[in-house]
Amino acid sequence: MERKSRILVVEDEEAQRWALRQYLTREGYDVIEAPDGESGLRLAREAQVDLAVVDVMLPGLDGFELVKQLRRDSSIPVLFLTARGEEWNRVAGLEIGADDYVVKPFSVPEVVARVRAHLRRAAERGGERASLREIAGGSEVRVGGVSLDLGSRRCLLEGRPVELTRREFDLLATLARRRGQALSRRQLLEEAWGTVHLSEKTVDVHVARLRRKLGDALRLTPLRGVGYRLEA
Ligand code: CA
Numbered sequence: 001m002e003r004k005s006r007i008l009v010v011e012d013e014e015a016q017r018w019a020l021r022q023y024l025t026r027e028g029y030d031v032i033e034a035p036d037g038e039s040g041l042r043l044a045r046e047a048q049v050d051l052a053v054v055d056v057m058l059p060g061l062d063g064f065e066l067v068k069q070l071r072r073d074s075s076i077p078v079l080f081l082t083a084r085g086e087e088w089n090r091v092a093g094l095e096i097g098a099d100d101y102v103v104k105p106f107s108v109p110e111v112v113a114r115v116r117a118h119l120r121r122a123a124e125r126g127g128e129r130a131s132l133r134e135i136a137g138g139s140e141v142r143v144g145g146v147s148l149d150l151g152s153r154r155c156l157l158e159g160r161p162v163e164l165t166r167r168e169f170d171l172l173a174t175l176a177r178r179r180g181q182a183l184s185r186r187q188l189l190e191e192a193w194g195t196v197h198l199s200e201k202t203v204d205v206h207v208a209r210l211r212r213k214l215g216d217a218l219r220l221t222p223l224r225g226v227g228y229r230l231e232a
Contacts, residue, residue, distance in 0.1 A: 004030040005050040005119050010040030010066065011081065012058050020053060023108045024115065037061025044070050051119055053111065055081040056093065064096060071097040075153070075166045077118035077194075081106060094198050097166060101197070121194040125170075141176045143230060145217035148173055162213050167193060171206050175220065180232035182223050203227070 007029045011017045014035075021031045032047055034040035037058045044052050044066075052070070056063035067078050080093045080101040093101055099118055102111050139151035147156045153169055155162045164172065174192035175183065183191075185200035207228060210218055219231040 004028060006030040006032060006048060007115060008032050008034065008040065008043055008047065008049040008052040010034045010037065010044075010052060010058065010063070011055040012036060013055075016055075016081075019108050020111060023112050027112055027116070029115070037063065037066045041066050041069055044074065044076070049076055050122070051077045051079070051115055053079045053081065053115065054098070057083065064093065067093070067098055068096050071166055075170075077122050079111070079114055079118065081111075094195065095202070099193070099195055118194065125194070141173075143176050143179055143232075144219045146172075146214055148176055157214055157217055164210075164213065168206055168210055168213070171203070172210060172218075175228065175230040179230045182226055182229045184227040186227075188227060 007024050009017055009020045009024070009031060011020070011033075012035050017033050017035070021033060024031045032043055032049070034043050038061050040052070040054065040058070041061065043049065054063045054066055058066070061069075063080060067080075070076075070078070077099045078097065080098045081104055082093065082101050083104050100114055102114060139149050141148045141150065145158045148154075148169070149156075150173060155164045155169065155172070170192045171188060174188060178191075185203040186196070188203050189195055189198055189200065207220065207222075211220070221229045221231060223229055
């Protein structure tokens with residue numbers, strides 16, 4: 001039998017943790033919980049978690065700091081729970097690497113629906129990586145002087161390792177997978193990061209960072225009014 005997807009709920013309010021656990025368990029997920037940021041981060045790293053639901057306001061290590069630290073070595077989907085009226089939280093949360101957010105007071109079925117959608121996208125991304133491996137005859141994709149190892153998520157420039165953030169890597173992997181094709185910023189938001197909540201400018205910001213790290217080896221052509229094309 002297939003392993004159940006494991007969801008980590010990091011939330012200090014007991015009643016909300018309880019409600020999420022009830023629903024998610026009923027939907028067939030394996031649910032683990034943490035009441036604070038420190039234990040949440042530890043579980044996210046050690047317990048083979050497939051997705052995390054993280055409250056922004058937590059005692060001690062808050063949700064932002066948790067996700068920032070988690071993103072150094074994990075690319076699991078993260079859904080933020082944020083309070084109404086804290087618009088800056090949502091934008092900042094997405095910028096540091098959350099995939100989505102739900103505003104409190106939330107409807108539990110809505111959270112469950114988002115969880116399902118993000119797990120499906122993550123599975124699709126995994127499937128794409130697998131099919132790309134078949135095409136390339138390995139887990140490596142080369143474009144110009146840049147090579148990406150999709151399995152270990154390593155990037156090499158002329159044979160030397162380059163540190164990329166999760167968003168940078170996923171953006172570059174999407175461009176590489178569709179090299180030679182024009183991709184709009186919206187397509188890149190959806191295909192690389194599985195979100196429509198970020199502004200299209202975020203794509204330009206990450207492209208600029210990739211250019212700084214990879215220089216001329218990144219043969220990326222800006223397409224005025226459209227987006228970008230990575231030259232084959
Ligand atoms: Ca809280």
